[in-house]
Amino acid sequence: MAGILVIGEIQDGAISAVSGELLAAAGKLVAEGVSGGVSLAVMGDDLSAIMAVQAPGADRVIRMSDPALKDEGTGGYDAPVLAVAALNESISPDIILFAKTDFGAVAGPRVAFKLGVAVAQDCIDVALDSETGRVAVTRPVFGGNALGIYDFNGDGTQVVTIRPGVFDPVEGEGSGTIEDFDVSDAVSRVRAVLVETIVQDSEGVRLEDADVIISGGRGLGGPAPFEQLQELADLLGGAVGASRAACDAGWVDHSYQIGLTGKSVKPTVYLSVGISGASQHMAGLSGARNIVAINKDDNANIFKSARFGVIGDWEKVLPAFTATVRDLAG
Amino acid sequence: MALRIAVCVKQVPDPETPASAFKVDESVNRIVPAPGIPPVVNGFDLHAVEAALRIKDAGDAEVIILAAGNDFVMDVMKKPLSMGADALVLAEDPIFEDIDAVGTVKVLAAMIEKTGPFDLILGGRQASDWDQAHVPLGLAEKLGLPSVTLARNVEPQDGVVRIERALTDGYQVVEAPIPAVVTVSNELGEARYPTLRGIMAASRKQPERLTLDELGLTANDLKPDLSLRRLFIPESESQVEIIEGEDEADAGRKLALRLRELNLI
Ligand SMILES: Cc1cc2nc3c(=O)[nH]c(=O)nc-3n(C[C@H](O)[C@H](O)[C@H](O)COP(=O)(O)OP(=O)(O)OC[C@H]3O[C@@H](n4cnc5c(N)ncnc54)[C@H](O)[C@@H]3O)c2cc1C
Numbered sequence: 001m002a003g004i005l006v007i008g009e010i011q012d013g014a015i016s017a018v019s020g021e022l023l024a025a026a027g028k029l030v031a032e033g034v035s036g037g038v039s040l041a042v043m044g045d046d047l048s049a050i051m052a053v054q055a056p057g058a059d060r061v062i063r064m065s066d067p068a069l070k071d072e073g074t075g076g077y078d079a080p081v082l083a084v085a086a087l088n089e090s091i092s093p094d095i096i097l098f099a100k101t102d103f104g105a106v107a108g109p110r111v112a113f114k115l116g117v118a119v120a121q122d123c124i125d126v127a128l129d130s131e132t133g134r135v136a137v138t139r140p141v142f143g144g145n146a147l148g149i150y151d152f153n154g155d156g157t158q159v160v161t162i163r164p165g166v167f168d169p170v171e172g173e174g175s176g177t178i179e180d181f182d183v184s185d186a187v188s189r190v191r192a193v194l195v196e197t198i199v200q201d202s203e204g205v206r207l208e209d210a211d212v213i214i215s216g217g218r219g220l221g222g223p224a225p226f227e228q229l230q231e232l233a234d235l236l237g238g239a240v241g242a243s244r245a246a247c248d249a250g251w252v253d254h255s256y257q258i259g260l261t262g263k264s265v266k267p268t269v270y271l272s273v274g275i276s277g278a279s280q281h282m283a284g285l286s287g288a289r290n291i292v293a294i295n296k297d298d299n300a301n302i303f304k305s306a307r308f309g310v311i312g313d314w315e316k317v318l319p320a321f322t323a324t325v326r327d328l329a330g
Numbered sequence: 331m332a333l334r335i336a337v338c339v340k341q342v343p344d345p346e347t348p349a350s351a352f353k354v355d356e357s358v359n360r361i362v363p364a365p366g367i368p369p370v371v372n373g374f375d376l377h378a379v380e381a382a383l384r385i386k387d388a389g390d391a392e393v394i395i396l397a398a399g400n401d402f403v404m405d406v407m408k409k410p411l412s413m414g415a416d417a418l419v420l421a422e423d424p425i426f427e428d429i430d431a432v433g434t435v436k437v438l439a440a441m442i443e444k445t446g447p448f449d450l451i452l453g454g455r456q457a458s459d460w461d462q463a464h465v466p467l468g469l470a471e472k473l474g475l476p477s478v479t480l481a482r483n484v485e486p487q488d489g490v491v492r493i494e495r496a497l498t499d500g501y502q503v504v505e506a507p508i509p510a511v512v513t514v515s516n517e518l519g520e521a522r523y524p525t526l527r528g529i530m531a532a533s534r535k536q537p538e539r540l541t542l543d544e545l546g547l548t549a550n551d552l553k554p555d556l557s558l559r560r561l562f563i564p565e566s567e568s569q570v571e572i573i574e575g576e577d578e579a580d581a582g583r584k585l586a587l588r589l590r591e592l593n594l595i
Contacts, residue, residue, distance in 0.1 A: 076478045076504060102497070106479050109431075109464035113471035118432050118555035121462045136559065141460050142361065143345055145352045148460075149560040156555060191476040192506035195492075200500040212595065236595055244516070254517050255499045261456065261515070263498050269594050279349065280458075290594055292585070293570075301349050306570045310585050312578035320582035328590050 002036025004029060005093035006058065007084060009072070009103060010044045015054050018099040020169025023057030025126050025162050026097060027170060029135070032128035036094065041087055041181075043080050045070035052178040057170035060177045062087065068187040072103045076192025081110045086186035088115065093157065095135060097126075100161040108161040117156035124166045135160065143260060144279035165264060165287050200255050205239040207258070212238030213267045213288075215258060216246055217281075219274020219295065219314065223251035229273065232322045235329060241265065243275045259284040273314045277302025294318060333391040333486055335382045336445070337415070338438055338453040338466065339375035341399050341406055344368065345458035352563070359561040360427075361459075371409050374454025376521040378514040379410045381484045382452055383522065392416050394445060398437040400426045404537075411532035412524035418537040419445055421545060430554035435468035437552070440545035442473065445538075449508050450491060455480055455515045463513075470511035478504050482517035 004026045008019035019040065026038045040058035042050055047063040055061050064083050073079030084107065088096065096111065098104035100122045112119035124147075125138035134152045137160055141148045152158045207213065214229045214236070226240060233240045241263070242256040258265055260280040266287030273294045275281060282305055285291060293306040294314045303309050310317050344367050351364040363369075371379075382393045393415040397407060402422055411418050421437055429437075442448060451473075456463035470477030482501060483494035491510050495502045496517040506512075524532070542548070573588055575581035589595045 076476055076506060078476070105463060106467060109462075109467040110471060110477070113432075113435065113464075113468035116432070118430055119462075119464060120556055121464055139461075141561070142343075142352070143458060143461065145349060146354055146361075146561055146563050148359075148558050150556050151559050152555065153553075153557055154555050192478050192504050192510070195503040195505055197497075197502045198500045199497075202499060248516055248520070254496065260461070269589065278346075280345070292589070294582075294585075299350075303570045303572075304349075304566055304568045308585060308588065309570045309572050310578070310581045311572060312581055316578035317582035317585070320579035321586045324583045324586035325595065328586065328595075 003091070003093050004034060004036070004038045004095045004097060005088065005091065006038060006040045007096065007098045007104065007107070008040045008042045008055070009099060009101060010042055010047070010050070013049055015042060015050065017169055018101060018164045019055070020057070021164060021167040022097045022099055022162055023055065023170045024167040027057050029095065029126055029128055033130065034095065034128055039091065039093070041084065043069040043072065043083055052174045052176040055174040055176060056172040058174055058176045060179060061174070063178065063180045064183045065180065066183050066187050068190060069183070073187075073190065077103060077107050077110065078190040078192055079187040081107050081114065082186045082189055083183040084111050085114050086183055087181055088157070090181065096157060096159045098159070098161040100163050104161050108159055112159035115157055117159060118152065119159040119161065120150055120152075121161050122163050123160050124163050126160060126162070134158065140283065142279070144283045165266070200253065202255060205237065207239045207241055207256070207263050207265055210239035210265065210267050212236040212269045213241045213265055213271070214238060215241035215243070215270065215272045215275060217243035217272065217275030218245040218249070220246065220251070226252055228318060228322065232318070232325065235322065235325050238267070243281050272302055273318060275302055276300050277305060331390075333385065333389070333449045334447065335385060335391050335393050335450045335452060336442060336448040337375070337378050337382050337393060337395050337410065338451065338469070339379065339395055339397050339410060340372045340457050341369050341397065341402055342372045342457055342459040344370045345373065354561050354563055356560070356562055359558050369403055369406055371406060372454050372457045374456055374514060374516065376410070377516055377518045378452040378454050379413055379415060380521040381481065381514045381518055382450070383414045385484065385486060386414070394419060396438060396441050396445065397421070398426055398434060398441065400424050407537070408532045408535070409524060411535055412528040413522055414528055418535065419540060420537045421540045421542070423542055425542070425549055425552060428554065429552045430556045431462055431465050431468055432555055433552035434465050435472050436547060437545060438465070438469055439472045440547055441540060444540060444545065447509070450484070450486060451475070451509065451511045452484070453511070453513050455513045466511050466513045473511070475509055475511050476506040477511040478506055479513045480515045481512050482515060484512055484514065
C-alpha cells in the first residue's frame with residue numbers, strides 16, 4: 001500500500017482547476033512525509049487529449065476511458081465509482097482524494113464504503129500526523145458554526161473529499177508519466193441510469209462567474225422585491241442570488257441558492273439584502289471578497305463577516321443605493 | 331401490493347439555534363445543548379418522510395421510520411409519525427455518540443435487516459450536525475443496493491424508482507431498479523405539518539426498540555475509523571464598517587458612494 005490517488009475531474013475536455021487544487025493538497029501531504037508518489041486518475045469517454053504536462057504535481061496520470069464514463073456517468077455515478085474501486089484494487093493507495101463537487105461528494109463516500117473504510121467529507125485542510133503516520137483533516141461542522149479536527153485510526157485506506165476553492169492549484173507544467181487503465185469490465189455493472197438532464201438556462205451572468213452579486217433573503221418578504229435586485233444587478237453587470245429561505249418560500253428558483261447546499265460564489269462584491277447570514281449561507285461565500293450587508297437588525301450574523309453594512313430597512317436603503325449607482329453610471 | 335418504505339432519520343440540535351447560543355465544550359468535544367432549544371428531526375430527513383408520504387398518498391405504501399441515536403426526545407422523534415408514518419423503530423445507546431459513519435451504517439443496516447425487506451430506503455441529503463452527507467450512500471454500498479442522491483421527486487414505477495435529481499441548474503431524471511436507496515433534498519418542497527389527528531394517532535403509538543445485542547452488534551464492531559480530536563468555534567473578528575447617514579435612504583446613498591470611492595462598483 002502506498003501513495004496518494006487523486007481523483008481528478010474533466011471539464012470542457014481538460015483537467016479541471018479543482019483537480020489542480022487536489023494536487024496541491026496531495027503536495028502538502030508529500031511535503032509532510034507521505035511516500036509512494038501522487039497518481040492523478042481522470043475519467044471520460046475520450047481522454048486522448050489529456051497529457052501529463054497538464055497535471056503539475058502528479059507523478060503519474062492514469063487515464064480511464066470508457067463510453068460509460070462520459071460526463072462522469074452522471075445519474076448515480078455508478079460507472080466512475082466502479083472504475084475508481086477497480087483502480088484502487090490495482091494500485092492500493094494509502095490515501096484517496098476527491099474534490100467535494102457534485103460528483104466527488106457522492107463518489108468519495110461510495111468508494112470509501114465499498115472498501116469498508118471511513119471518509120472525511122468537505123475538508124478544508126489535510127495534514128500528516130508524524131507520530132501515527134496517518135492523516136488528520138479539518139472540516140467545518142454544524143453548518144460552519146464549528147470546526148472539527150479528525151484523525152483516521154486503524155490502517156485502512158483514508159478517503160478524503162476536499163472543499164473546492166481552499167487550496168491554490170499547483171502551477172506550471174507536469175512532468176509525470178502517463179498510462180491507461182482498462183475499466184471496461186468494472187463499469188459494466190451500472191444500475192442507476194440517467195434518463196435525461198433538464199438544464200435551466202439562466203439568463204445573463206452565471207452566479208458562479210459573477211463579479212457582483214445582489215442577493216436577497218427572507219427579509220425581502222416576497223417575490224416582487226427580487227425585481228429591484230435584478231434591476232440593480234443589471235446596472236452593475238452582476239447576477240442575483242438568494243438565501244435558502246427565499247428559495248424554499250418559492251420567491252425565486254432554487255438555482256439562485258447560495259450556501260452550503262447551494263452554489264459557492266466568488267464575487268468582488270456580494271451585496272446581501274435581508275439575509276441574516278446563517279453559517280450555512282456564509283459557507284458559500286468563502287470566495288467572496290467584499291460582503292456588503294443591508295439588514296435592519298444590528299445583531300445579524302452577516303455583520304460579523306461583512307466589510308460594509310447599513311443597518312436599516314431595505315425598502316428605504318436599497319432604492320437610494322440603486323438611484324446613486326444609476327447616477328454614478330450616468 | 332403495498333410498497334414498504336424505510337426512512338432513516340436523525341435527531342440533531344436545532345440548526346436555527348442563533349450563533350450567539352451555539353457553544354462547544356472543548357473538554358469533551360461536544361456541542362452544549364442551547365438552553366430552551368429542543369433538538370429537532372434533521373430537516374432534510376423530514377423532506378424524506380414527506381417523499382415517502384406522497385408515495386403513500388398516491389397509492390399503497392407502509393412507511394417505517396428508523397433512527398439510531400442517543401438521548402431521544404420522544405415528542406421530537408414522533409414527528410414523522412404525526413405526519414402520517416406508520417411505525418417508528420429506534421436503536422438508542424450512549425455508544426452512538428461517538429461512532430463514525432461506518433458504525434452508523436452498520437447499525438442502520440442491521441435495523442433494516444430486522445425490519446425489512448424494503449422496496450425503498452430514503453434519507454435526507456445531509457445531516458445538519460456533522461454535515462457529512464454520506465450515511466445513506468454507505469447504507470446502499472453495505473446492502474448492495476443502487477443509490478441516487480438529491481431527489482426532488484421520487485416515483486416508484488414497475489420495478490424501478492424514477493428520481494428527479496436536483497442539480498444546481500436544473501435536474502436529471504434517473505432510474506434505478508428497486509430496492510434502492512434515495513436521498514432527498516429540500517427542492518422536493520415543504521414537508522407537511524402534522525395534523526391534530528396525526529398528533530393524536532402518534533401519541534398512541536409506541537416505538538419499537540432494538541438493542542445493540544438484538545442487532546447482533548458489539549461495541550467492538552463500532553470502533554470508529556475516523557475520530558474527532560478537537561472541536562472548536564473558529565475565532566472571527568468583525569471588521570465591518572457601518573455606513574450611517576441622516577436617514578436610511580441617505581445611508582444607502584453613502585454606501586454606494588463609498589463602494590465607488592474604493593472602485594468596488
Ligand atoms: C443543513 C443545512 C443546509 C443549509 N444550506 C443553506 C444554503 O445553502 N444556503 C442558505 O442560504 N441557507 C441554508 N440553510 C438555511 C440557513 O440555516 C438559514 O435558515 C437561511 O440561510 C436563512 O435565510 P435568510 O437569511 O434569508 O432568513 P432569516 O434568517 O430569516 O433572515 C432574514 C433577515 O432579514 C432581516 N430583515 C427582515 N426585514 C428586513 C427589512 N425590512 N430590511 C432589512 N432587513 C430585514 C432580518 O433582520 C434577518 O436578519 C441550511 C440549513 C441547514 C440546516
